[in-house]
Amino acid sequence: MSEKKPKSIFIQGPISGVFVGESIAKHQSKTDIGAHALFLGQVRADVRDGQRVSHIDYSAYEDMALQKVHDIREAAFGQYPLTCMHIYHSLGTVGAGEISLFVFVSSPHRDAAFTALRQIVDQIKSDVPIWGKEVFVDGDATWKVNR
Amino acid sequence: MNIVSEKEIHLLAFGMIAEVLNSQERTWPWAMDTDALRADLIHIFPELKDMPFVIAVDMEVNHMNQPIPPGATVALLPPYSGG
Structure with a gap:
């Protein structure tokens, strides 16, 4: 069993x-x-109630998030013939139009890459303790809700 | 991280729950299980009654009631919204 701390995302x-x-x-x-x-x-x-989102402030329960991402990675490597996988998520402020999540999956053939990518992104959204607070141009804020 | 005694837990809160508790991290009196802890928290912070959150005990989320070992790290997690 690997007891070392998972690599940060x-x-x-x-x-x-x-x-x-x-x-x-x-x-x-x-x-x-x-x-x-x-x-x-x-x-x-x-735009909600006439207010436009300026940026999102991301926070996370980092130790648990890294453990969950580790589990997601291991499951995908067990299910699909993947060569490698890289997952990155922002913390702190990310402005509208900027990138906050990057998932990169590589495989000998496209089917495994497409299928695994979809599964990994869905699981990151549903299983990893990360929160986004949408901050509007006027300074008001609301907690983001994932669809 | 604070040292917690045998009669306490290390309580973490995130997102909108942290705003209600006005802190992300504190020591808290030990409760025997997650249902008891939830009741204690709602007694002190009534706003939590109408807010959705799950409780992780040492990073494990179980949607049923689960026991809390004294000294555990317990986290209050509102619905995730990463990505």
Whole structure:
């Protein structure tokens, strides 16, 4: 059994396009991969009661979140022929239009990559203790509700 | 993290629950199980009665009532909204 602490998934603030691009480039040496599937979650400027969302402040129960993500990873590796998997989530402030979630799954063929990606993103939303507080342009705030 | 005695638990709160408790982390009198703890919390913070949250004991969430060992880390978790 691995008792070591799972690797962190958290990035302070938004996940940059450069970071995503560099993550893709790092896989050029892994030539058994035939398919990458990526999910990028972006903060929407939703309008509610005439107020537009300016940014989301993310917080998490970090120790439990890392344990849950570890479980999600292990389950997906057990179910699908995946070569590698990378998961990142923002903490702190992420502005509308910026990226807060990056899931990157690689496999020899596309079916496993697509299917695993969908499952992992759904499980991150339902099982990982992370919370988003939507802050409106006028400074009011409301706790985000996932659909 | 504070040292908790055998008659206390280490209580964590997140999201809207942390706002009601006005803290993310505190020591709290030990309760024998999660139903008893929920009742104690609602007695002190009546707003919690109408707020959805689950209770994790040492990072394990069980939707049934579960025992709380003295000294445990207990977390109050409103519905998740990551992503």
